[in-house]
Amino acid sequence: MTIDDVKNICVVGAGNMGHQIATLCAITGYKTTCTDVKPEILQKAEAFVDKYLPGRVAKGKLTEEQAKQARANLTFTSSLEDAAKDADYVIEAVIEVVDLKRRIFADLDRITPKHTILASNSSAIVSSRIADATSRPDKVVNLHFFNPALVMKLVEVVQGPHVSDETTKISMDLCLKLDKVPVHLKKEVNGFLLNRIFFAITKEAQWLLEMGVASYEDIDKACVYGAGHPMGPFRLQDLTGIDLAYIMGMENFRRTGDTSELPPPSLCERYFRGEYGEKTGKGWYDYSKKK
Numbered sequence: 503m504t505i506d507d508v509k510n511i512c513v514v515g516a517g518n519m520g521h522q523i524a525t526l527c528a529i530t531g532y533k534t535t536c537t538d539v540k541p542e543i544l545q546k547a548e549a550f551v552d553k554y555l556p557g558r559v560a561k562g563k564l565t566e567e568q569a570k571q572a573r574a575n576l577t578f579t580s581s582l583e584d585a586a587k588d589a590d591y592v593i594e595a596v597i598e599v600v601d602l603k604r605r606i607f608a609d610l611d612r613i614t615p616k617h618t619i620l621a622s623n624s625s626a627i628v629s630s631r632i633a634d635a636t637s638r639p640d641k642v643v644n645l646h647f648f649n650p651a652l653v654m655k656l657v658e659v660v661q662g663p664h665v666s667d668e669t670t671k672i673s674m675d676l677c678l679k680l681d682k683v684p685v686h687l688k689k690e691v692n693g694f695l696l697n698r699i700f701f702a703i704t705k706e707a708q709w710l711l712e713m714g715v716a717s718y719e720d721i722d723k724a725c726v727y728g729a730g731h732p733m734g735p736f737r738l739q740d741l742t743g744i745d746l747a748y749i750m751g752m753e754n755f756r757r758t759g760d761t762s763e764l765p766p767p768s769l770c771e772r773y774f775r776g777e778y779g780e781k782t783g784k785g786w787y788d789y790s791k792k793k
């Protein structure tokens with residue numbers, strides 16, 4: 503199999519990441535189906551596309567014809583069976599819970615053709631923790647996009663010990679077709695490449711806050727105005743989701759038993775109040791007045 507055999511893509515999960523990955527696939531010419539268990543999330547994803555594509559036309563980034571073709575390429579369904587049955591490549595982007603991902607990959611293994619590559623967009627769960635839920639571990643890989651997936655160019659392709667060179671090559675080639683910049687991780691490592699660097703920064707920022715050294719606003723300012731980052735670690739967490747940071751911290755703690763992996767108190771407080779960041783209107787910062 504080569505990249506030219508990939509025509510149909512299925513994206514599982516239409517949340518923060520999934521709806522943008524699906525839109526990207528459709529714009530770059532792939533017949534794309536996007537599925538989610540929550541009807542309201544599918545409706546939101548569809549509404550996004552119907553606003554996003556005309557917006558790209560208005561900005562001169564797409565022609566009317568390209569936008570029309572992209573929309574025709576993209577379908578939404580609540581049925582995993584319908585979404586995945588003809589897929590050549592699946593990108594899973596559901597919540598960060600390993601047992602759920604294993605269940606979905608076992609279902610995908612049953613539903614999809616034998617040649618289909620099954621990729622996870624997980625930020626922290628390496629594919630070797632999922633691959634043995636399928637009968638095709640050589641075709642189960644991490645394909646890690648960054649948020650927002652329509653904008654950020656980087657994709658990390660993580661080749662665990664079970665992943666074939668063919669799967670890795672097709673995944674790298676797919677990223678190029680999606681107009682992304684892929685990097686190849688030759689082994690699995692917790693946090694992959696860029697997040698390891700960001701984890702170190704965020705952890706330090708979080709402890710500076712907990713120790714009362716500075717406010718989160720000032721810590722963000724230091725990173726923006728001193729280090730030239732486009733946004734500080736707290737603002738970034740609002741974008742990627744405080745819920746995700748909490749779940750990832752808990753997953754890491756469960757896996758390693760290392761208490762320093764536990765999410766810090768100020769993050770837990772926000773998580774338990776349901777203040778997940780931009781998507782709930784409030785996180786570290788207040789977005790309730792933003793349209």
Ligand SMILES: NC(=O)c1ccc[n+]([C@@H]2O[C@H](COP(=O)([O-])OP(=O)(O)OC[C@H]3O[C@@H](n4cnc5c(N)ncnc54)[C@H](O)[C@@H]3O)[C@@H](O)[C@H]2O)c1
Nearest residue numbers: 515517518519538539540543595596597623624625649742
């Ligand atoms: N948010 C980020 O910045 C970011 C960046 C890179 C990677 N990721 C990874 O992407 C994945 C998704 O993260 P997100 O932020 O989009 O989460 P999200 O909570 O916004 O979306 C997850 C979606 O999965 C759906 N879902 C749950 N169970 C499902 C099932 N059985 N079948 C189909 N859909 C189901 C939920 O309804 C939800 O809409 C995670 O693995 C995360 O680690 C997230």
